[in-house]
Amino acid sequence: MIGMVTRMTPQKGVDILAEALDTLMALDIQLVMLASGDPALEKIFQQAQERYPDRMRLITGFDNSLAHRIMAASNMFLMPSRFEPCGLTQMYALRYGAAPIVRATGGLRDTVSEFNPRTRTGNGFLFSEYEPTALSGAVARAVEIFRHPAKWQVLVGNCFRSDYSWDRAAGQYLQWFERLREERTAV
Amino acid sequence: MRIAIVAAEIGPWAKVGGLADVIGALPRALANRGAETCVIAPAYPALTAALKPNQLGDFRSVEMGGANESYRVLGANTPAGIPLFLIDHPEMFGRAGIYGENGREYGDNVRRFIFFGRAAAAVAADLARPDLIHAHDWHAAAAVLAMRAERAIRDRMKSTLAVFTIHNLAFQGIFESHDFPLLGLDWSWYSVEVLEFWGRVNLMKGAIVLADGVSTVSPTYAWEIAHDPELGFGLDGVLRAKGDRLTGILNGADYDEWDPARDRLIPKPYSPRRRANKKYCLDVLRDDLRLPHPANPQPYR
Structure with a gap:
């Protein structure tokens, strides 16, 4: 089960997802999207839902409860954003043990690292090129790991351990403020 | 360290987007780590109704292009114990929305938030007296400008650090140069090095140039906005020039x-x-x- 909670806009990468959809559906996955926005993009995924009634659901509109239930149910969480200054939903996904599959941009690149089953490091899957094939390649890697429950549980453990609390952020701000203060008094 | 956070939104009372979540959570997180933290924000009706503030001191005023804008400062504490200084100017902030209503921006947002930033800097200089001002997004950019360039304030804020955080680079507070006097600055600041931007005034550009440090919400995004013209919205050169004074710090998750x-x-x-x-x-x-x-x-x- 791959979850998505997003706005239906090109910034969020749903345009390359639409192009990659047939390839993804060949990977034996289910995709649940909670998203609304651009009507033309919504229509593409509504039509896909008719083609793949057992494999995908698009729910439009804002539904906070459903957003939580999708996080809790998902094995993987997809964010193929074109750009993403910080992004918070990938942090929630990690907390809920849903391995993020993200484009390596902005805050996504800073919070998600590629899982390596040999070294048992990493908490998700990344792709760099803003291309449908790069997206489906990352999903395929995730699905391959998912087929090995022991490896998958290592990955999920890494997700749970990822800490992006406000306490951590505040510590970084204070460290930076102190550095600026030292530089200023040094002048 | 004493920190004054200056922002146009503060969750959960005055919220449009993610900025409100940050200003709702960051002060408490800083305070938990021992920093003495306060927030300076506009006195929106939702805030004053919820927090029942008291007036601090007398009426004050900011001279804006010939007009005297007078305001009160209201003091309150959040339930978590963070002191708030609220800039009370009912004509500007006693409205139903923060930036607009019914899907339309207010037509006087530049004037409102120049006023807010300048009043916030004056309140910091006179009342909050922080070691550092942490201004967020273009709505607070005028606070950084006042600290470093406004005659009546800058001498008193010399030893105060000015830090500016970018949440949304798409909105920069750009306006026509005939409104430059609203800032109360010498025309020499209207230069390509500081506030001038393609024949207009750009508040965010000025704050980036004059701040001691600039941050955005992740390390990779900090690099991207300084090196990718598509993501830099015209400010990539100015951001690149900040060198290691531009940093990225991830927001926290709730x-x-x-x-x-x-x-x-x-x-x-x-x-x-x-x-x-x-x-x-x-x-x-x-x-x-x-x-x-x-x-x-x-x-x-």
């Missing part, structure tokens, strides 16, 4: 709302030690959405 062990919105709570319930959550969602349960093995058994 783990009070998003924690599967305490989440009341999901079918069964689960945690790293009790993962089996996650599979239950998946089964329930499949039923809810009428998706079939596949036969292949599931790791969550």
Whole structure:
């Protein structure tokens, strides 16, 4: 089960997802999207839902409860954003043990690292090129790991351990403020 | 360290977007680590109704292009004990919206938030007296400009650090040069090095140039906005020039709302030690959405 909670806009990468959809559906996955926005993009995924009634659901509109239930149910969480200054939903996904599959941009690149089953490091899957094939390649890697429950549980453990609390952020701000203060008094 | 946060939004009372979440959570997190933190924000009706502030001192005023804008400062504490200084100017902030209403921006936002930033800097200089001012997005950019360039304030703020954080680079506070006098600055600041931007005035550009440090909400995004013209919205050169004074710090996640062990919105709570319930959550969602349960093995058994 791959979850998505997003706005239906090109910034969020749903345009390359639409192009990659047939390839993804060949990977034996289910995709649940909670998203609304651009009507033309919504229509593409509504039509896909008719083609793949057992494999995908698009729910439009804002539904906070459903957003939580999708996080809790998902094995993987997809964010193929074109750009993403910080992004918070990938942090929630990690907390809920849903391995993020993200484009390596902005805050996504800073919070998600590629899982390596040999070294048992990493908490998700990344792709760099803003291309449908790069997206489906990352999903395929995730699905391959998912087929090995022991490896998958290592990955999920890494997700749970990822800490992006406000306490951590505040510590970084204070460290930076102190550095600026030292530089200023040094002048 | 004494820190004054200056921002146009503060959650949960005055919220449009993610900025409000940051200003709702960051002060408490800083205070928990020992920093003396306060917030300076406009006195929106939702804030004053919820927090019942008291007036601090006399009426004050800011001279803006010939007009005297007078205001009061209201003091309150958030339930978490963070002191707030609220800039009370009913004509500008006693409105239903923060930036607009019914999908339309207010026509005088430049004037409103120049006033807010300048008043915030004056309140910091006179009342809050911080070691550092942390201004957020273009709505607070005038506070940085006043600290470093406004005659009546800059001498008193010399030893105060000015820090500017960019949440949304798409909105920069750009306006026509005939409104430059609203800033109360010498025309020499209207230069390509500081505030001039393609024949207009750009508040965010000025704050980036004059701040001691500039940050945005992740390290990679900090690099991207300084090196990718498509993401830099015309400010990539100015940001690149900040060198190592441009940094990226990730926002925190709200783990009070998003924690599967305490989440009341999901079918069964689960945690790293009790993962089996996650599979239950998946089964329930499949039923809810009428998706079939596949036969292949599931790791969550």
